[in-house]
Amino acid sequence: MAKAVMTVARQSMREEIVEAALDQFHSRGYNAAGVKDITATAGAPKGSFYNHFDSKEALALTALERYGETLRMRDLADASVAPVARLRAHFEFLRDETVGHGYKRGCMFGNFGTEIGDHSEVLRVGVEQNLVVWTTLVADVIGEAQRGGEVRGDLDPATTARFVVNAWEGTLIDARATRSADAFGSFFALVFGTLLTAPAKAPGEGGADADGRRSQRGA
Template structure:
């Protein structure tokens, strides 16, 4: 299954090409270091075309976060972890799936909105909020399965389905930061292994029961 990571300048209209280029470039070098001129060159559009579609670079950043949310939502909606009958198996398979797509260069698997929000959260509330919508929106897709797993197993605790869903994203985003800090994707996969163990402990599922993505 292809991942939504690579820019294809020959596909789509000028706006789509600019957004795809922004996704790739911001993941690779950050928002501030990504210039309008470079975006236009990569997307094969004129600067006039850029400002026809976006009033400013900040507006592009907001649109890129929303574009990321749309493309990744479609990607995860058809991911194989949904096929499991048991809701806990679906949650564990989600973690396994996230680990399975940590491949290639750092910019190919790290998160656009996680990268962008760390950089501009204080300078651009608009971009921050768009990134937050993407991260929290994705977390919310796990809540129904977690809630069903809680009910199926009669689990009780001072935590909720939505708080655990958010925690999965805390671990994933933190894993990306560690991978970048060490220039080592293996550290991100290691973090996902620990997330798997943590969820199993919450639900008292032995580690030897393997769940595939």
């Protein structure tokens, strides 16, 4: 580590700052995370911050983009996995991340959206753009699942994706406030056990409905 720092070029020092910023903005929030602490954690020389970023806001936007890359959104387009299972695995991965952090941290989109979006146009737009990318990918999976008969066909994919992603963001608030997985249980039961499943299937007919029931148990 010390060796890496010693051989650092400008670009790798910038990278250290971004990584420290991602960790501190995520765990402490925008206002509580200070440029001084971030720079110190990155091992950057005092006063060197503005060689790399114009402002704390600009660094936070870069950290937000980097955070988006950790959500494995590309897995949502992995055609080798059946669409509903793929969507479910995506949210299970995100759930496991939050559980792994002891029900802390949550999602940086939601955190920045609630804390700083009203006060920074740059970060509000950053959150908006990330939500749009995410929601579009989820909508594509829902559309694909509808064509395969896995999801009820009367739902509008874009409207539904938006609702599901928003429900996820609120579920994280609940999970953090209660420090428990119960909120995730509600999310998986309602989204995969009720909302997306085709209505009016006869009992034992299998398919999407059976998947929904299995989903509830696994939540």
